[in-house]
Amino acid sequence: MTRVEIVDDHFLFADALGSVIRQLEGYEVVGIAQSGAQAVSIARTARPDVILLDYHLPGYDAADLIPRLRQLSPEARIVVLTSDTTDATLMRGLRAGVDGYLTKERALDDVLDALSKVAAGERYLTDEQVARTRALSGEGTGEALTERELEVLRLLSQGKESQAIADELTISANTVRTHLQNIFSKLGVHSKLEAVTAASSRGLL
Numbered sequence: 282m283t284r285v286e287i288v289d290d291h292f293l294f295a296d297a298l299g300s301v302i303r304q305l306e307g308y309e310v311v312g313i314a315q316s317g318a319q320a321v322s323i324a325r326t327a328r329p330d331v332i333l334l335d336y337h338l339p340g341y342d343a344a345d346l347i348p349r350l351r352q353l354s355p356e357a358r359i360v361v362l363t364s365d366t367t368d369a370t371l372m373r374g375l376r377a378g379v380d381g382y383l384t385k386e387r388a389l390d391d392v393l394d395a396l397s398k399v400a401a402g403e404r405y406l407t408d409e410q411v412a413r414t415r416a417l418s419g420e421g422t423g424e425a426l427t428e429r430e431l432e433v434l435r436l437l438s439q440g441k442e443s444q445a446i447a448d449e450l451t452i453s454a455n456t457v458r459t460h461l462q463n464i465f466s467k468l469g470v471h472s473k474l475e476a477v478t479a480a481s482s483r484g485l486l
Contacts, residue, residue, distance in 0.1 A: 283400045284311045286329035288320040289362070290338050294385075298333070301389065302396070317341030324353040331400050333392075334379075336363035336370055344377040351378070358399045362392065368413060368485065369428045375414060376425075381405035426467055431485065433460045438477045438486050 285302055289295040292315055299310045312323035317338050324332065332350060336343040343361055350359065360381035361374045374382050381399045383392060387407075395405040406414070414425075426434070429450070436446045443461070447454045465471060468479045480486050 283308050283331060284327065284329045285309065285396070286312050286314065286320070286323050286327060286332045286357075288314045288317075288332060288338065289335040290315045291335075298392070301393070305393070308396075317346050320346060321349055321353065324350050324357065328354050329357050331396060332357050332359045333362050333396070334359055336361050336365050336374060342373070343379070344373045347377045347379065358402075360395055360399050360405065369431060371410060371413065372425055373428075382410060383407070426464065426485070430460050430464050430467075433457060434464060434476065434480050435486060437461075437473055438480070 285308055287295045287299050287302075287310065289298075292313070295313045295315070299313055302308050303310050311327035311329050312319075314320040314323050315338075317340060320332070320334070320338070323329070332354070334343050334346070334350075338346070343363075347359060350357065358380040359378075360383065361379050362383050362385060363370065363374075364385045366384050366386070371382060381395045381404060383395050383405070391407075398405045432450060433446055436449060441449070443454050443457045447457045450457070461473070461476070464476050468476055470476050470479050477486070
């Protein structure tokens with residue numbers, strides 16, 4: 282029997298999902314949490330096999346909560362299920378070590394497919410997410426762009442110069458130049474124009 286914990290502050294959504302999972306053969310819903318504190322409590326007592334985790338919870342982000350859940354249930358597989366479709370959140374979730382990642386716009390069948398695969402020890406990402414993570418990793422050094430580097434890129438694509446970017450982000454112009462050097466290295470480019478072109482072609486803007 283696969284023990285499932287659902288963590289989502291929208292109770293109607295979580296309860297409806299729990300009702301569907303309870304009807305599946307071989308699955309048991311051991312708890313529904315609406316906060317990070319409740320998620321920790323259920324993980325401690327129920328030792329779930331799979332945790333379906335909303336990324337944004339009151340007072341918590343999944344990236345902060347996942348290490349605690351891993352500590353309490355080392356064998357648990359964690360799937361982020363979120364309405365946040367931004368690249369930054371996707372990359373934070375993957376860096377936190379999630380076993381699956383889905384947005385809530387996906388069909389129910391996709392959610393159940395992810396649950397089945399993750400419970401079986403596989404990792405679950407959609408083809409689109411795989412493509413996005415490859416794009417975010419760049420073709421230069423292979424390192425992923427940070428959230429601040431993505432912010433700099435977006436402002437750069439709007440035609441803003443280094444000082445204007447610095448003013449908007451409340452950082453120094455020297456710091457902006459350092460970010461640009463890192464962006465060039467990670468994307469394998471040599472100019473601002475090339476950086477914007479490469480970022481646009483990879484779906485980062």
